[in-house]
Amino acid sequence: MPKPLFAPSVLTVDFARLGEAIREAEEAGVDWIHLDVMDGRFVPNLTFGPLVVEAVRRVTSLPLDVHLMIVEPERYLKDFAMAGADWITIHVEATYHPHRGVQQVRELGKKAGLAVNPGTPLEAFEPLLPELDLALLMSVNPGFGGQRYIPSSTARLKALKEMRDRLNPACLVEVDGGVNEKTLPLVLQGGADVVVAGSALFNERPVAENLKRLKEVVHAFGRG
Numbered sequence: 001m002p003k004p005l006f007a008p009s010v011l012t013v014d015f016a017r018l019g020e021a022i023r024e025a026e027e028a029g030v031d032w033i034h035l036d037v038m039d040g041r042f043v044p045n046l047t048f049g050p051l052v053v054e055a056v057r058r059v060t061s062l063p064l065d066v067h068l069m070i071v072e073p074e075r076y077l078k079d080f081a082m083a084g085a086d087w088i089t090i091h092v093e094a095t096y097h098p099h100r101g102v103q104q105v106r107e108l109g110k111k112a113g114l115a116v117n118p119g120t121p122l123e124a125f126e127p128l129l130p131e132l133d134l135a136l137l138m139s140v141n142p143g144f145g146g147q148r149y150i151p152s153s154t155a156r157l158k159a160l161k162e163m164r165d166r167l168n169p170a171c172l173v174e175v176d177g178g179v180n181e182k183t184l185p186l187v188l189q190g191g192a193d194v195v196v197a198g199s200a201l202f203n204e205r206p207v208a209e210n211l212k213r214l215k216e217v218v219h220a221f222g223r224g
């Protein structure tokens with residue numbers, strides 16, 4: 001199995017120095033930048049919109065993985081595409097028409113992702129998997145960085161990976177929430193292709209050191 005990609009979530013960085021933090025992560029060797037968009041309705045928290053995505057686009061050439069935790073995401077897909085998102089993920093719980101949303105992302109020429117909350121049955125992926133570039137499994141309830149990994153996520157991840165292998169092997173499986181040195185082995189066991197990490201990468205230590213620690217776990221697991 002190939003090495004997992006690391007997609008740092010910038011949610012826990014000091015937003016006054018967002019550009020610097022992203023450059024630091026890029027220099028450290030991360031693969032993507034994960035941007036958490038929250039609307040205060042789908043999740044209790046509020047973050048940022050397309051303007052910030054556009055600003056981030058100017059400071060990095062890494063793929064931008066935009067995770068939309070907003071209701072009726074279809075209203076903003078074009079704005080995020082224009083802002084420079086490469087991957088756009090919507091939540092299945094956030095719209096009456098996830099299939100239409102996914103199609104719209106593809107029509108905009110972007111990679112389409114679908115996310116599910118920890119309480120949503122994985123069957124939600126089934127009809128849409130053939131259309132997806134990315135399937136995102138939340139391993140915390142979305143809304144905040146720094147939460148604890150929900151243990152049942154590992155079994156869900158395995159089941160999702162099996163579904164992916166059966167229905168659309170080209171689709172990447174991403175895990176988001178509570179991933180750190182201790183929980184990374186669980187996520188690797190589950191077979192994640194893309195690992196989101198926020199507080200484990202952006203904390204008091206340099207990103208390079210944190211990434212090195214995570215990559216050592218990957219190596220010890222035999223996937224890198």
Ligand code: DX5
Pocket residue numbers: 009011012034036067140141142143144145146147176177178179196197198199200
């Ligand atoms: C949660 C977000 C995550 C989160 C990751 O709502 O989607 O991307 O910020 O942060 P950690 O790794 O700290 O759980």
Ligand code: ZN
Pocket residue numbers: 009034035036067176196
């Ligand atoms: Zn996220």
